[in-house]
Amino acid sequence: EKAGYKHFMAKEIAEQPVVLGDALRHYLKADGVNLPEELNFSDIDRLTLVACGTAFYACSVAKYWFESLAGLPCEIDVASEFRYREPPLPQRSFALFVSQSGETADTLAALRHCKGKVARTIAVVNVPTSSIAREADLALPILAGIEVGVASTKAFTCQLLALAVMALKAGLDRGHLNAAQAAAHMNTLRTLPGLMNAALATSDEIARLAAQLAEAQDILFLGRGPMYPLALEGALKLKEISYIHAEGYASGELKHGPIALIDRSVPVIVMAPHDKLFDKTVSNMQEVMARQGKVLLVTDAKGVSTAAEGTWAHLHMPEVAEPFAPILYALPAQLLAYHTAIAKGTDVDQPRNLAKSVTVE
């Protein structure tokens, strides 16, 4: 069942170029996006995205996309908070629920709370027969295939892909993107399986770095823009399976508190493609280095040539056009968690205290 891999998690990380390719073929046709016509964003003033854990971080990345590609105001929340704070739910809005299992109790309760109040409830799920898929007005599959490892990996990147395609449709429906701009973004998405293969090739190098990361008590992840939620996801993945305390921060927030933690014993993982925000992130990274923090920079060739000097280590990712880098950079984040857990000898597929599907609130 593990197809020669030691763990389901390793298998599921490695499968991503293939399953993402399948999902791409499903959602992108030669003449455009393949999504139901009823999913029309032109008369909508707001999108509410609700989920838990890794699925919530997928929603957090998607907020950047819906806003920048479609000019659509988005609200995101974790399901366990959402329905208790009496959020206003305008009729001219969609509410979107993301869940790998489709059975997460808080997400299901949030969906039930929204039904009938918003124009449409939409589920983005991996299990098409699940409660969340059945109860939503419209269910979209992420097509990741069965995910066994408790730490979500391929479901995350496939959730991101489904959300990216939706954001492109929203951009077209709302006249925020023209056909040529949308086609360019679709072509970027089509490059991802190939780029993921290159990212997976850093696995041995990550395993070597992980031997040292495994000694740490605390690890920070930094990112800016759509890479910020990816920093949160990297930290979640690491703490979940290696039991090392990890936190993700928006790079710019560092000096508002967390920088007090930095000394030579704290590794700081900076997820930063060479995008329009790169220079700002580098200056935050230099503040860490000035305090002897041990920086691992994950970036592309341009990022390596301009900023890798003086870091503890760097990982070289292929270049990917904005704004879809989080889909690619998820892989080194997953591999860092996986190899660090292996170096510590923890049970990566069945981490303590956790269940694959959380069916109690």
Ligand code: M6R
């Ligand atoms: O099945 P769901 O996507 O609704 O699950 C949500 C979270 O419980 C899940 O993503 C959890 O955070 C993972 N173990 C993260 O790796």
